[in-house]
Amino acid sequence: MARQTASRTASFPSLRPAGENLGAEVAGIDLSLPPDQQDFAFILQALHRYGVIFFRGQQLTPEQLAAFSRCFGELDIHHMTEHVFPHLPQVRVLSNVKKDGVSIGITRGGMHWHSDLSYKPQPALVTLLYGIECPPTGADTQFADMYAAFAGLPEARRRKLQALRAVHDRNFRYSALYPGRPPLTAEQVAKVPPVEHPLVRVHPATGRPALFVAKDVVSHIVGMPEAESRALIDELEAFATRPDRIYSHKWRPGDLVVWDNRCTLHRATPYDPQYRRTLYRTQVRGEAPIAMAS
Numbered sequence: 001m002a003r004q005t006a007s008r009t010a011s012f013p014s015l016r017p018a019g020e021n022l023g024a025e026v027a028g029i030d031l032s033l034p035p036d037q038q039d040f041a042f043i044l045q046a047l048h049r050y051g052v053i054f055f056r057g058q059q060l061t062p063e064q065l066a067a068f069s070r071c072f073g074e075l076d077i078h079h080m081t082e083h084v085f086p087h088l089p090q091v092r093v094l095s096n097v098k099k100d101g102v103s104i105g106i107t108r109g110g111m112h113w114h115s116d117l118s119y120k121p122q123p124a125l126v127t128l129l130y131g132i133e134c135p136p137t138g139a140d141t142q143f144a145d146m147y148a149a150f151a152g153l154p155e156a157r158r159r160k161l162q163a164l165r166a167v168h169d170r171n172f173r174y175s176a177l178y179p180g181r182p183p184l185t186a187e188q189v190a191k192v193p194p195v196e197h198p199l200v201r202v203h204p205a206t207g208r209p210a211l212f213v214a215k216d217v218v219s220h221i222v223g224m225p226e227a228e229s230r231a232l233i234d235e236l237e238a239f240a241t242r243p244d245r246i247y248s249h250k251w252r253p254g255d256l257v258v259w260d261n262r263c264t265l266h267r268a269t270p271y272d273p274q275y276r277r278t279l280y281r282t283q284v285r286g287e288a289p290i291a292m293a294s
């Protein structure tokens with residue numbers, strides 16, 4: 001407790017936006033102890049305002065990462081159960097590092113634009129990623145602002161889109177996205193059957209509508225002819241991920257990035273495999289996406 005008081009009085013949290021609307025650094029908070037109510041309110045407000053927030057220079061054990069993550073809600077245990085800490089399966093390792101020829105973590109995941117677990121009935125709410133080893137160049141995690149994407153469309157278009165529903169399917173392009181991995185087993189596929197979500201979802205905390213689409217995960221728009229559906233999905237993702245709507249996080253060890261899957265897409269980017277990259281990851285259980293009132 002003494003330490004908490006000391007670190008809390010030493011500095012007040014502050015915000016350094018990375019751009020106008022997407023991405024902001026929260027400075028002045030040591031996350032090794034769960035934040036007090038006031039600091040957490042500041043953090044949550046920043047997340048709701050900027051969609052992606054990050055903290056630099058943190059020193060967290062997997063337990064401390066899990067403890068902070070729990071402030072946002074109940075933690076998920078990922079349905080792919082490899083590469084978790086055996087005593088703490090809520091924390092997963094992403095890494096290209098091999099020990100005795102075996103990867104210590106998930107390698108090269110998420111290189112397509114996506115919202116975590118969008119292919120589940122209750123997709124992930126918030127994801128936390130904590131950098132342990134980071135290449136000096138490359139390997140950014142990129143984020144797209146899905147509020148801005150929706151708001152950027154003409155009014156008549158928005159009205160049409162908000163009535164549509166999209167099918168998210170984990171298995172849709174799995175083998176194309178992960179050529180190095182064996183195809184999902186029948187059992188794995190059965191765990192994640194295709195699911196229908198509104199194409200435009202309302203964020204319950206901000207009340208703002210966001211596009212909810214990703215071309216490699218959404219197989220089709222319900223009730224729309226195949227070619228038209230594919231063209232629409234591809235067009236919307238391209239529109240949403242235009243460079244001016246992207247925040248690219250350049251990792252340093254000790255960075256903790258928190259993103260809100262309800263209003264952003266993200267993807268991992270390539271890097272030179274001579275560099276080591278290791279991150280710890282947690283995921284907060286979400287809610288069923290909410291459609292706009294028609």
Ligand SMILES: O=C(O)CCC(=O)C(=O)O
Nearest residue numbers: 109110116140141267268
């Ligand atoms: O490795 C990254 O930069 C991001 C990976 C990803 O998509 C995730 O952790 O959800």
Ligand SMILES: [Fe+2]
Nearest residue numbers: 110114116266
């Ligand atoms: Fe992801």
